[in-house]
Amino acid sequence: MGQAKQRGTKEQRVAQAQAKVDALRPEKLTCGSCKTGFTDFQSLDTRKMSGIHAAFGGICPSCGETVLAFSGEQEAVANAMIAWQDAMESEGKLGKQSRDGEHVSFDE
Template identity: 45%
Template sequence: MGQARLRGTTEQRKAAAIDRQLALRPKFITCNNCQAQLTDMSPMDIAGLDGIQAAFTAHCPACGHDTYAIKGEREAVARLHMAIEDNVGAEAKAGVVPAANRPDPAA
């Protein structure tokens, strides 16, 4: 029997992957354009993106700018960042989610 089958059905494995990503969701993303704190964010589909643990996007209602939060290996994050730039056709600013913004593992 294959290892994947031991971890559950396809639906169970997908649900577990989504749960793992949502557990890494920051409390907010700071807009790279106007610095507003954005709490309404959507998880990005990271299936097949090796080295990416979680990715979220938020649209700023104040300035209309899209901002992304990406967690993963440095090289994989850089590749996804470049892919986003290619997709939107503009240079994207990189930022960092401060440790205080990360979810409390005890919560």
């Protein structure tokens, strides 16, 4: 090694981060309620979630359930799921997606 300190440009780092997320992206999400598999989902911002490498979320086309998938350290994933469920219950607006296909961001 010896070149560990060497860093690429901002663009390269962004591309690398994106490639990492793409590599972790599952082919499809499976709804926990009705077991429908679907491919129309988006990656979520995980920068504030320590231990989480990537997260994906979408709306089940069959029953409308919000389906989430986290990738990362086991404990961090468990905590993220709990935190997300709490947020869903208290706000109920996270991850909402309108029927005409317009995506609403998962921002706080």
